Amino acid sequence: MAPRFEARIRIRSDADIVAARRQGRALAEQMGFSSTDVTVIATAISEVARNIVQYAREGEVVVSATREDGRDGLTIVARDQGPGIADVVKAMQPGYSTANSLGLGLPGARRLMDDFEISSRVGEGTTVTMTKWQR
Amino acid sequence: MRVPILKQGEYLIASIQSALTDQELSQLKDDLLDHAGRTRARGVVVDVTVLDVMDSFAARTLRSLAHMLDLLGAATVVVGIQPEVAFAMVQLGLTLEGVSTALDLEEGLAFLQAKAA
Amino acid sequence: MSSKPKPLPQPPPESTAALLRELVAHLRENRIQLREEWVRRITESKLLTAMTREEIFAEATSVYDNYVEVLETGSVEALQTYARNLSERIIPRGVETHEVVGIVLLLRDVLARSLFRKYQGDFELLNRVLDAYEPAANRIANTVAVSFVEERERTIRLQQEAIRELSTPVLQVRERMLILPIIGVLDSQRARQLTEQLLRGIRANRAKVVVIDITGVPSVDSTAANHLVQTVEASRLMGARVIVTGLSSEVAQTLVTIGVELGKINAVGDLQSGMEEAERLLGYRVILEESAA
Known part of the structure; x- marks a missing residue:
């Protein structure tokens, strides 16, 4: 189903990470998520946006309000044309890292959100799509 | 913007x-780290009350700050x-292991004082 | 080369839309009478018995108009919104799903009969009218039923949450000390709700020590234990120490064997000793101890 609201944030520096999570927070609040879920969503955005800055240098984060089977959800798409991930399964294990981080980013974001999908191709880039549903 | 110390x-x-x-x-x-080294502070309080997100980068930075301050002889409390x-x-798996915590600034200072006593 | 147009033997291909337009005009024209008939059939079928006749009539009018509008515009959005509002109003009065489905099916029937009367002279036209009407009518029935069920589920969820909220009180027993007695199964949703409540309680009461008593949790498996560890860790991040009481040594042993990190949990036998330990952490001195010293 087509999103009813959508905000697109270009990610090129660490200041954009702050901007992205601010947008996500605003939308989550507007949609009526609990204050805990608002924080959880903002934190997940922070992780995937930082992943872009660290590994791909630039990309975008799109936050949107979606509706499926009568449920409202907030969907975050983080997209880049960076180097891509050779072994996605491995990258999703906590502790995995390539650029000197703790590697909590992606597996952490998955734990924070309800739905999480990642697709990546070496040399082409990575797309993470994740959704939090309203309870 | 620089955080005032x-x-x-x-x-x-x-x-x-x-x-x-x-x-x-x-x-x-x-x-x-610079201030603590110069002033020979015995303790540092980092007040994060206004932060509405603490992600893995922030947690990692605070942890490494606390460890380095410890080497300088200063205790850290967030x-x-x-x-x-x-x-x-x-939920994200960030527990700030090895870093002391307190409810607010007042409690944080009380914690440092009790530790020094 | 215009001559008098002969009556077309076959309708043009865009007939469905045209038929629906004609149908809408018919339903608008006979609004009063058809609505009356519908309400009468509702009452006869003993549906919506929790509502007065005036209420039924008022809602029936709105549903009828929304119904015709869906046939006209093809968009169910307004009907959906109305159906949600309606459900919100009638669910607390005990209206059941079968009643809501029943009245919509009745309306479909009332309208179909009316079309039948109007077009019975031309059987083929009647068939085409019904072919255009049926999918739209089914879609409407579906929309109303789904909206009602969704609203009902939402209501039940809210009630469950309210009950849960009541069943896990965070008690302040002393200044800066909270007790959280957990009674019942500690599943993910409950653990989450309980943790949120505790963390807010820590902030509001400026708590330094929390005693979580799990004597009332029937089975502490690895899932429940991991939730407990998370609650303890989150409390610590806010600056509060947690003491867990009511965790039997057998259970503790089992949990350690299956790999739950209990090292982070300060466990004390029973609630009484837990509270004494909490007081010690707060710096209270028990009088007996002092006089003995």
């Missing part, structure tokens, strides 16, 4: 005023983590 007796207080970028947070870490933030951090 106040000196109160033997302690340093860094009160974060707004959301910080990674760079600003790293800057705060460097500033605190104060003011909000209920929602604490909840999200634990």
